Amino acid sequence: MKKITIIIFIALISLLLFSCGKDVKPIVKSTETFSYTRIQTTEREIEIPVVIEGNWEISGRKATYIGTSAKAVVPNRVREVLVRNNTTLEEIHISKDVEDVWGGIRGENLKKITIDNENRHFKLIDGILYNSDVTKIASYPFDHPAKKFVVPETIHETDVRGGKNVEEIILHSKVRLYDGDEFLDCPVNLKKFTVDKNNPYYSDIDGVLFNKKQTTLLLYPPGRTGKKYNVPNTVIKIADFSFYTLYDYTINVGKKHLKTIVMPDNIKQFANLSNDYISSRKDVRNMHSHFTFVVKENSTTHKTLAEFGLNIEFK
DSSP: OHHHHHHHHHHHHHHHHHTSOSOOEEEEEEOSSOEEEEEEOSSOEEEEEEEEETTEEEETTEEEEOOOOSEEEOOTTOOEEEOOSBSSOOEEEEOTTOOBOTTOOOBTTOOEEEEOTTOOSEEEETTEEEETTSSBEEEOOTTOOOSEEEEOTTOSBOOOSOOTTOOEEEEOTTOOOSSSSOOOOOOTTOOEEEEOTTOSSEEEETTEEEETTSOEEEEOOTTOOOSEEEOOTTOOEEOTTTTHHHHHHHHHHOOOOOOEEEOOTTOOBSOOTTSTTOOSHHHHHHHTTTOEEEEOTTSHHHHHHHTTTOOEEEO
16 A cells, blocks of 8 residues: 555656656655655755655656665666676666666676566666667676677668677668767777678778768777777878777776877878867877877977877877
């Protein structure tokens, strides 16, 4: 009876939230046994209880995993799931009502995701969670055993930042990821991209990803072990995050692979300061601080890179 009363109360609060207007700002207040999420609006202030149910902290329609078990089942009434920086979870079951997994289920030992047969918001293919029309990866288990990932042809947005075992990503003829040149996230041990020759958007040279004309270097796989890389002479643009994942994992995982990047003479664009993730030249410098760029003195490339204060040596 108590449980039914709580559910009815939460439902009533949800209806009130839709009628409260704009400018909603959450503030969380906690005690040892019970929590509230306080919603401030321009008209009134409402407190929503945060209920601890097993391994889950539930506030309205959202559930946050707080447990230490190897297996977890999302409660049925939950529509939004948040799992972050978990070290114990190996398997999770997505219930029928879940609509959003908040940027993916993040657990370094997560091996398996299952979903309820009645869930209409997600689709599971080879253990990887996609949205219902398979245009976006919703969550790629970090410890999924596969060493190769074949990107479905329907995919437009991919996030394989998990997949620590993935060494090769295969792009078939129809795959196009994002609308621009951003490939921010990829597996730490990725060694190569393989692109179908009939793909009109991408190509690969020795496992490195380029646009079709090979004028833009899109992404250098962070799992490659060479200390030195020669950028092909056809390249005139280095995409914003070409080497970012390598930098990110060098800092966070301690990998030390690529050190020296030999550049062609005609690089006209190295970073786009209007990008949402890059706000200053300092950001660009920090992202590439442990690389040495070898350039021809007074070349177009030299002038392009010099404005960012990067480590430069001359040919």
